[in-house]
Ligand SMILES: Nc1ncnc2c1ncn2[C@@H]1O[C@H](COP(=O)(O)OP(=O)(O)OP(=O)(O)O)[C@@H](O)[C@H]1O
């Protein structure tokens with residue numbers, strides 16, 4: 242799946258004053274890329290991720306998925322894209338607190354309409370791939386932060402999405418745990434998924450092959466890392 | 471989402487969410503509980519009413535007219551009829567003579583006396599003086615022994631036919647036939663026991679199983695015939711329209727009473743239809759009261775459920791955002807919350823149904839035979855779900871329309 246942003250702007254209205262979160266962002270994302278987005282706080286990284294993840298829409302400009310303008314998609318089509326083309330990993334995990342691990346990972350499959358037997362198979366495979374097979378009956382609050390983030394990753398990849406979006410996935414984790422999470426992303430990228438992650442840490446960004454730097458809602462630099470090339 | 475299996479999944483999600491808030495859910499459903507209790511009790515009462523009506527009405531033939539002094543259903547017009555002359559045995563004879571076509575004209579009258587067998591006494595028992603033609607104008611027959619015949623009537627014999635309840639209460643399993651029953655101060659020989667007929671007590675009518683039939687001639691002789699009022703049961707000929715026949719009976723009665731054309735009838739014609747009217751009146755009141763209580767409670771309950779659903783949607787805004795972020799469509803969210811409100815209402819409905827079994831038990835013991843039937847339970851469950859869907863719709867709709875990113879950011 243190829244993504245393209247063309248002069249994307251995002252303005253929030255706050256007390257009749259426009260906050261310009263994005264001011265004309267353009268770039269292309271080919272298949273199987275590994276990109277880190279960096280930039281100071283408030284530079285628009287999360288806003289950008291939300292637009293790419295079809296959770297939010299640009300105020301102006303275009304966002305194209307495989308050449309199709311997302312603004313022409315209806316609600317249901319957007320839900321389908323979020324469900325099976327994109328896997329989202331959040332800084333704060335965003336798991337359902339009352340559901341156990343298995344149900345959390347199974348949920349995207351339910352919304353895709355799969356039968357229970359098939360769901361079980363896929364969900365178990367995803368949970369195993371993040372090494373939590375022995376925790377399926379646990380609730381999120383019975384897990385460590387790193388384990389929770391691994392559950393969130395299992396949920397993001399259970400529908401085998403083309404791209405995984407991760408907004409500061411290691412932001413709430415210690416360095417060692419963060420490294421474990423990054424190892425999972427490396428593996429996923431090696432298997433053919435695209436990874437787009439937001440981070441403040443150069444150590445984390447070092448995993449990516451390309452780094453896009455934002456400043457005040459603009460792309461400051463967009464470069465392939467020398468080591469990666 | 472494939473719909474059936476999707477619904478099942480949504481039910482599972484809804485149930486999981488509900489388990490966390492059971493107590494609050496049950497509390498708010500008090501209105502639903504009362505509403506369902508009211509609807510089940512109303513339907514059960516209406517059912518029991520209808521059954522006991524059919525039971526008691528079947529005793530009165532549909533092709534029988536009753537000439538009486540007053541209508542059965544008086545409804546506050548009592549004084550209007552106070553000065554009417556009694557119907558006498560003589561008039562019954564005249565009517566029989568003049569109504570050639572009638573299959574039977576049977577005069578009967580009643581009084582109350584204590585009855586006694588051995589040491590067992592029952593007070594205020596209805597003693598009915600009638601003739602052998604009773605068998606033609608009523609469908610009830612003796613289940614044991616026989617009814618009295620023309621000879622018994624003619625000879626003023628002291629024989630009687632007792633109701634089923636009298637048999638059970640006074641004779642306690644003994645064979646009553648040919649035993650002596652004291653009716654008032656006089657000894658009567660029991661010659662028959664009537665089959666069970668049921669009670670019209672619900673409509674202020676008599677209990678047909680607690681009465682004693684004696685020959686009208688004996689009745690007049692022992693309990694007095696002067697100043698006594700009779701009812702004439704007139705069985706219409708086969709094939710005659712009861713309405714037309716009613717005119718004929720009225721005409722003959724007016725002749726007997728020598729009424730001028732400008733004078734009103736000083737007697738009344740009753741028939742099963744009059745009972746039906748009374749029945750319908752009682753039924754209407756029961757249904758009206760029941761439906762009013764049901765409607766108000768369900769409305770209040772529905773508003774409560776709507777409220778709890780609004781709270782639930784607000785509290786779980788973030789959850790909705792997460793679900794949308796991983797691909798839930800509007801429909802899936804809508805279904806989830808509709809199911810949740812339906813399950814809350816179903817829980818209330820189930821409690822209401824359970825309580826209504828107790829209510830039916832009480833009605834059965836105090837008023838009339840009544841039991842909660844399966845179709846009624848089905849209707850009640852359906853109503854519960856319907857209230858759930860109606861009450862939950864606006865909150866669920868609102869939840870389904872939430873913007874994913876706003877919902878996700880909600881703290
Ligand atoms: N919902 C919103 N309403 C109003 N303004 C917003 C909203 N979301 C973001 N903004 C503003 O848009 C700008 C960009 O925010 P964004 O969250 O994208 O920054 P970020 O780069 O992710 O920052 P951080 O590194 O702190 O997460 C900020 O100035 C922020 O205040």
Ligand SMILES: [Mg+2]
Pocket residue numbers: 286287288408
């Ligand atoms: Mg951010």
